[in-house]
Amino acid sequence: MAYPNARLKKTALAVCALLAVAAGVMLGTRKDEPATQVVQPAAVPASHALVPRVPQADKPMPVVQVVESTTPSPTLSPPASPTFVAGDDSDIPQLRQRTLTLPVQGVTPAQLSDTYTQSRAAGAPHEAIDIMSARGTPVFAVEDGKVAKLFLSKPGGITIYQFDPGSQYAYYYAHLDRYADGLAEGASLRKGQVIGYVGSTGNASPDAPHLHFAIFKLGPEKQWWRGTPLNPYLVWRDPKP
Numbered sequence: 001m002a003y004p005n006a007r008l009k010k011t012a013l014a015v016c017a018l019l020a021v022a023a024g025v026m027l028g029t030r031k032d033e034p035a036t037q038v039v040q041p042a043a044v045p046a047s048h049a050l051v052p053r054v055p056q057a058d059k060p061m062p063v064v065q066v067v068e069s070t071t072p073s074p075t076l077s078p079p080a081s082p083t084f085v086a087g088d089d090s091d092i093p094q095l096r097q098r099t100l101t102l103p104v105q106g107v108t109p110a111q112l113s114d115t116y117t118q119s120r121a122a123g124a125p126h127e128a129i130d131i132m133s134a135r136g137t138p139v140f141a142v143e144d145g146k147v148a149k150l151f152l153s154k155p156g157g158i159t160i161y162q163f164d165p166g167s168q169y170a171y172y173y174a175h176l177d178r179y180a181d182g183l184a185e186g187a188s189l190r191k192g193q194v195i196g197y198v199g200s201t202g203n204a205s206p207d208a209p210h211l212h213f214a215i216f217k218l219g220p221e222k223q224w225w226r227g228t229p230l231n232p233y234l235v236w237r238d239p240k241p
């Protein structure tokens with residue numbers, strides 16, 4: 001794969017190197033998407049298919065998930081709660097009440113498009129929205145909370161997992177160009193705080209930097225890599241009729 005500039009190449013190499021290290025420890029990456037307009041080579045990993053929803057947590061882990069056994073034992077996972085199902089409509093009103101900040105500077109709700117249900121790699125649903133913006137545009141924390149994980153993943157690139165104050169939801173920011181200076185795991189965040197900058201790390205096209213933003217409802221284990229996805233678009237916009 002060719003890289004258009006030395007910086008990107010450097011980033012890519014760094015990501016590769018870190019991934020190699022991380023691979024033995026943690027491969028519970030969030031599902032991410034290949035860039036919308038870009039031809040993705042075969043490099044799009046099978047790791048895509050991975051984050052199982054909680055209701056599937058007791059199933060045998062596919063491929064990459066095997067490595068998760070190095071994290072808290074999956075056998076500790078309680079059975080799926082009957083209230084913990086995808087598409088729980090009560091979550092969106094609750095999130096709306098929080099008046100979340102749009103995570104990309106200068107972008108308004110009217111500029112959002114709903115790509116939540118679009119297919120991405122390996123036919124997996126996107127389960128996120130992409131907010132297009134120039135590289136280097138500040139990315140804001142959508143709400144107060146804390147940094148649950150700073151993670152480098154092959155599809156997502158440089159990513160942040162934020163928990164809300166009650167550890168009820170996780171907010172996922174991907175394809176970042178870089179983190180804000182001093183950002184650290186466990187750090188408290190304030191709504192609107194700059195946490196990183198828009199980029200194209202991971203499998204995003206270098207020509208189309210954007211923030212891949214997802215929200216998921218955490219299970220009782222509060223595991224940053226596992227939850228039930230919710231459509232962020234509906235937090236700021238009404239569904240299209």
Ligand SMILES: [Zn+2]
Nearest residue numbers: 033129130212
């Ligand atoms: Zn995306």
